[in-house]
Amino acid sequence: MEKLFQQIEEHASLYQHWLLSMCNQPSISAQNIGMQEMKELVIQLLEDLGADVEEVVTAGYPIIYGQIDNGSKRTLTFYNHYDVQPPDPLAEWMSDPFKARVENGQIFARGVADNKGNIAARIAAVHAYQKVHGDLPVNVKFIIEGEEEVGSPNLKKFALENPEKLKTDAMIWEGGMRNVHDKRPHISFGVKGICFVELRVRGAAFDLHSSEGAVVENPAWRLVWALSTLKNKHEKILIDGFYDHILELTEKEKAFFQTMDYDEEHTKTHYQIDNFLTGVTGLELKERLTAAPTCTICGLEAGDTGQGAKTVLPSRAKVKIDFRIVPGQTPKMVIDLLRKHLDQHGFRDIEIEQLAGLLPFNSDSENPFVDTVINSMKEVYEEPPIIMRNLAGSSPMEKLLANTEIPAAQIGVANTGSNFHGPNENIYVDDFIKGIKATANVMRHFGDV
Template identity: 55%
Template sequence: MSKVHQYIEANKEKYLGWLEKVCNQPSVSAQNRGMEEMFTIMKELLQSVGAKTKTIQTEGYPVLIGEFQGEKEETLAFYNHYDVQPEDPLDEWESEPFQTTFRDGVVFARGTADNKGNIIARLAALDAYQAVHGKLPIHIKFIIEGEEEVGSPHLEYLAKEHTEDIRADAILWEGGMREVNNKRLHVGLGVKGIAYVELISKGAKHDLHSSEAAIIENPAWKLTWALATLKDRNDNVLIDHFYDEVKPLTDKSKQFIETLEYDENYTKENYEIDEFIDEISGYELKRRLIAEPTCTICGIKSGYLEEGAKTVLPSKAVAKLDFRLVPGQTPDRIVSLLRKHLDKHGFEDIEINQLNHLEPYNTDPDDPFVTQVLDAVAETYEEEAIIYSNLAGSSPMHKLLSNCQMPAVQVGVANTSSKFHAPNENITIQDFIQGTQLVATIVNKFKK
């Protein structure tokens, strides 16, 4: 692979030029700004490297499929998106968000980290491999959607109606980053799911004077009592069967958790807290972050919310709850268990309003693709990888892959200071080049 790596290094100006070009083009899906132009630039860029492209229309922005033929029968897919977040607040940018700027080895522009940098690194890897070897060793399939920043509303449609356009033997997911302090690359093998609901408790038809609380039910009390039945003070979720489907951690997963670094003192100082939840630390802390499902009050609202005192009996109380789910759990099942739990405890009249849901998605740590990626990381970087068997956050992996499950691994060219979704989004040139070399190495190693 050293020749391909050298080629990438030698041609970095060309690849940075591609990056500059795609980052100079705004593509803000939330504001329908530059989306068509961006799609065309992407399509032509893929074609220029040898892809056969296909446009899949949706009710939103189209999905770009780009296929490269390789020598062997294996197919590796790349999931990316050509849309970016809005750039505001504009006055906090040190250079124009849509005018790519290079300063001290760092590339600044909206989309560098999330995730045009990854698209270009992946494309550059194919270009370099072809330049050195003439032909790719395997088939490659780019899947580039335009709605990731607005919740990927048509990914399920894509998964269901265009399954064959997605099908592959494995997929590299978008995202991924490198630690700024120790340079270790994050390798993500899955994401937690989400069930986000509102619990709504209602009383009289309008707020009353609190002297009436002696005789009129208070929905805020009812909601409080209901919430208190959901989780005990050791943070065990008390909903029957909540943990039943949680898959036990494999030895490999436990080993990956062991190898994670987590700077507990930094977090304590940064957040100004004395202890972590339940006074956990070390392995248990990392295990919970990666592998523990949660039940979180994200918001509660009832009655008088302003400064000072108002003697009011509320007519309504609402709690927003976020369940983070781990492999084995599904949002529908959890919401159904929640309903049963509330009914069982006499809270039949508390409504559940389901707002968001995302299934968890998880790649078996023993899958050969994981080993291949980790080998490729070891060949490309000096520093050992940090392996997240499950990221604490969520992502629409399951939406895309529900009909054709395949191992999914997240690696990318950003870093922990890349300012995702924020002003002065950036990546380093070094990470961009090494990330490109990594993709080329993965492509070279890939086999079923």
């Protein structure tokens, strides 16, 4: 291990050079800027490692698929993306977003955190390992897509059409970060899913004078009554069967909550709130964040919402609801239960449209890869890692991994002040080096398992 880490430190400036060259090449999928050049640059770096590289054609930008198959008994796959967000607002950048600036141990560039820093770290780790040991302890695969920043519209199709390429024992997913305040690195082993719907209620054919409210049905009232049957003031979701299929947390998963940090006081001050929902705090708050499904009104609209006093009886009312779902639940399950619930409560007329849906994904915490990652991280970082069964948000992780048994971990080179998607996106050089070490260490331990 020492030799490996030493190699990484000695080659730090080479690896940083790789990273800067990627950052200096714009690759904005939303605007079709530099995508071809970036793809070629990544392919070149992979080929220099000795990987077999293939461009997989999609309806959008190609997916770069690379593999180094040395006959090891285990295969580890790195999922990343070579596209970045547009750099706007440009005026808020202190320097050119596509001319990486290194200052006081920080690298500033669009995409350095999300997620060229991680691509470079994966490649550098393989390189270092090869330099020290001649060969890798595992087979590795790279799946580097070019459309993550526009919603990965072709990723699921890739997974369905290329089962061979997806064959792997474990996956390092995109990236992760480290706390700015206490330096603790994050590890997460999944994401919540999402079922995002719009409910629509119709009344008369057009808005009426509100005096007609005495005799003509108001879709806004119907919507309120329907919503009030969905969740109660204690935050219990009242849809029959909603909680039935949720997988119970294992003791090991529960133990992960102990490692999480959530600065309640700072958050309350920042959000200007007196308390968290239903007074939740401590471990329970952390559990709620990552393991409880939600039912959130994201948008409500009916009638006149402008200034002043327009007394109208609305003809339409609608609500957008975001269900964050957890292992055991699926978007389809939520839609079906919701439809049944509305019908049974007399709201057969309320229309449901699904706006988005992603399955939850969690690695089986008993899979040896989970401990491998945790232990590998502990050996690299001075501070104890924050371990999360899954993030509170959602991601396209499920497009590759849903319905597989493949465990996946998110670890990476960013930090909580990285300004993902914003101006002056940055990482620390030190985190980049640690990210290389962590990746190499995971390969090493996973080869041993």
